[in-house]
Amino acid sequence: MSRTFLCALAFALALVPAAGAGKRPEALGLTAAPARIVFHGGGAARVRLRNPGRKAVAVEVASAGLALDLRGRPRIVKRGGPSSAAGWLRLRPARIRLAPHAAGTLLVSARVPRRAEPGDHDALVLLSARPLARARVSVRLRLGVVVVVRAPGAVVRRLKLGRLRVARRAGKRALELVVVNSGNVTERLLHVRATFSRPRSSRRIAVVRASARELRAHTRGLLEFRLRTSANGPVTAHVVVPAEPGRPVIRRTYRLRI
Numbered sequence: 578m579s580r581t582f583l584c585a586l587a588f589a590l591a592l593v594p595a596a597g598a599g600k601r602p603e604a605l606g607l608t609a610a611p612a613r614i615v616f617h618g619g620g621a622a623r624v625r626l627r628n629p630g631r632k633a634v635a636v637e638v639a640s641a642g643l644a645l646d647l648r649g650r651p652r653i654v655k656r657g658g659p660s661s662a663a664g665w666l667r668l669r670p671a672r673i674r675l676a677p678h679a680a681g682t683l684l685v686s687a688r689v690p691r692r693a694e695p696g697d698h699d700a701l702v703l704l705s706a707r708p709l710a711r712a713r714v715s716v717r718l719r720l721g722v723v724v725v726v727r728a729p730g731a732v733v734r735r736l737k738l739g740r741l742r743v744a745r746r747a748g749k750r751a752l753e754l755v756v757v758n759s760g761n762v763t764e765r766l767l768h769v770r771a772t773f774s775r776p777r778s779s780r781r782i783a784v785v786r787a788s789a790r791e792l793r794a795h796t797r798g799l800l801e802f803r804l805r806t807s808a809n810g811p812v813t814a815h816v817v818v819p820a821e822p823g824r825p826v827i828r829r830t831y832r833l834r835i
Contacts, residue, residue: 610627
C-alpha cells in the first residue's frame with residue numbers, strides 16, 4: 578500500500594466526549610510511527626509511541642480487521658475475512674502508560690499460518706488512549722497503524738476496468754470508474770487518466786486524472802475523476818492505468834455522454 582494512503586489511514590478518530598458536552602476537554606494526544614508496517618512472510622517491528630499532550634495517558638493495544646468501502650474509505654471490523662491478518666499478529670505489551678511528552682515502544686510481530694493463501698493480508702493495530710487522571714469530561718483517542726503481511730507463494734496480478742459513468746454531486750459532474758482486483762496483492766492506482774475526444778473527429782477535448790487510491794486483493798472499488806470541462810454531448814473516453822512493477826499498462830475505451 579502507498580505511504581500517502583496509509584498515513585492517512587493511520588487515522589485518529591475524532592475526540593468523542595462521553596459526558597459533559599460543551600465542556601472543553603483536557604489536552605490529550607498520541608502519535609505512532611511508523612504508520613505502516615510491511616512483513617514478507619512474517620517478522621517483527623517496533624512502533625514508537627509518543628504522548629505530546631499535557632496529561633498522562635493509558636494506551637490499550639488490540640488488533641482488528643480492515644475494510645474499505647467502494648470509495649476507499651476505511652472502517653474497522655472485528656477480524657475481517659480470508660484476506661485479514663488480524664489473527665496473525667502478536668502485540669506486546671497490551672497496555673502502555675505514557676507520562677506527558679514521554680515515549681514508549683510497542684513490539685508488533687506476525688506469524689503466517691502454514692496454509693495461508695499467498696498474497697497480501699492486512700490488519701490494523703488499534704491504539705486507544707485515555708487520560709489516567711479523572712476528568713469532568715471523558716475523552717478517548719484512537720489511532721490505527723496498518724500492518725500488511727505478504728504470505729509466500731505465487732503473486733497474481735489481475736486488474737480489470739469495469740463500467741464508466743457520469744455522476745453529479747452538488748451540481749458538479751464527475752466520472753466513476755469501477756475497477757476490479759481479482760489478484761492476490763494490493764494494487765496501487767496512481768496517475769490514472771481519461772482522455773476525451775469527439776467520436777467522429779477524434780479531436781481531443783480534455784484530459785482528466787483520477788484521485789489516487791489503492792485496491793485490496795479480491796475487492797472492487799471506484800475511481801473518481803473530476804470533470805473540469807464545459808464540453809457536453811457524446812464523447813469517446815480512453816482510460817489508461819499506468820504500469821507498475823509486475824503489472825502492464827491497462828487500457829480501455831468507452832463511449833458515453835457527458
